[in-house]
Amino acid sequence: MTNFKKLSILFLIILLVGLLWWIIILLQTFPKKYNFSELKNSKGTTAIVVLTGGKMRIEKGLSLLKKGFGEKLFISGVFEPSDIETKYGLKESQDYLLQCCISFGQKATNTIENAIEVEKWLEGSNEVDKLILVTSYYHLPRSMIIFEKKLPDLLIFPVKAENKIDLVDEFIFHFRLIISEYFKVLYTIITIK
Template sequence: MYLIFLRTGFLKSYKKIFSFFLLSLIAGFLWWTLLLFNTFPKKVYFNSSTQISGIVGIVVPTGGKNRIEKGVDLLSKGYGDKLLISGVFMSSEIVEKFSLEKEKNELFKCCVFFDQKSKNTLENAQEVDKWLNENKDIKSIILVTSYYHLPRSIMIFEKKITSDVKIYPVTAIQNNNFRNQFIFHLKLIISEYFKVLYTIVFLR
């Protein structure tokens, strides 16, 4: 059996398969970076000029820098009517953080909801679906998360949310410091790329 792997023909075929696989990964990664830094910012992101009608829910999956702050800021500026913060966290710590700001403190009393069960993006989407079924007046959601996490989040949310809602993605941080944190962001982008591939193949 071992001798089969030493045959020239098999080795050539193996090299071709490996080369094709490697080139496909590289091409896919180039597509991924184009999607992150060109297509999404220009064509998909929610911005201040986006017109949304009806009741709007803001959804924040925790786990990244400035996500909660961005969600609360959008709510306080009137871009949404209700805010759901979804993930593993201490709700009391979040409430305490914004308690010194009177306007935002009042919003937490009426309009902010917490899901503290979700441990990953799939569970976030499932809990958001439950929340939407309990708040059927919501017709659109603004999804707030990190730039690298947005495409996969949308894939999962669109698959798992059963309510007829429109999803408007917005990045938690508008201007990331890529120059001074290049390696950090590169690791995030590569890691998320393989998560996207996994999601494409296995999400049902």
């Protein structure tokens, strides 16, 4: 067997072991590591940040805001603020949320730009010391890597947008997402500054 074949096999084994590690982290370890329920009774100001781009993200952020888990909500990414009222069911009695508590960032097109957008939103605001980060389950680990690097002074609690994930029903869809995100995490770990 040539050295190239040996190196190729070794590389493939490392890649597969890493993928197995990633799946365990994503589905078992990561969700259990973070518990944001104690935030409700903690001191300081908590902001909720929603990264757009997936199902149920904005709904989860609005739900957390309405339940009092955060004082402010920032929706980062390409999104029209005018749609929020009609699309996400803010009734007239809840319009005050749009006036007092919800802000939008519309320039970010990827996770690093989301973090930069949030950083700019928080500039000059020394009152926020905790962040609830809402995005899809598969996107949380990479988002955490980026946000912890860009916002090191904040305590960040990741929250998955989905209440229930049915991996069996749409196995191919979720498998492709998980594989794609695995390589994005590797790239992020190598390149994040």
